[in-house]
Amino acid sequence: MNIFFRTGTSLLFTLALTAAPALGAAEAASPRIIELHQTACQFTEPEGGDRHYDATSSAACESLNERTAESRLLKAKTLKLAPGPYVLRVYNDDVPYTLGFWLRGSGLGRFTLPGVSGGGIEPGNFREYSIDLKVGEYRYSCPLNPTPDYVLRVE
16 A cells, blocks of 8 residues: 655655555454344344334334333333444344334434444344444434334444
8 A cells, every 4th residue: 555645736755565464364353143022112132122012003012112212211221232243133033014224323422433224124024234343322213113222332
């Protein structure tokens, strides 16, 4: 690789660098798989299991969350991970319609941290989302199921 240093329009000098040797299999960071399960109006992992909400539409989840999301989030477990590559495997356990997933930075981190989103998670199936997580605080949810905004912290 050549790096060129310029000042104005004049070339000062060129520095030739050699590429670093390839990492061995043991040294390369393999993505870690994190499984997240959705049931009606919730992700089960942060809430300690399936609460068996009786909701068959996103409007029903929105109504439920207006009444319960704040108290549920106070009790919800924060998902804590180390920085690095991950595959987030998101399941639609039993919601009778197609779901999605949205992970984004929290606060100002929304502009500086990586994020990932997508839909198409059919009932009884899953979808995988690859991301290289950086140190910071994130929120994750499903806008189609609507769920509360759960916390994921990378430290």
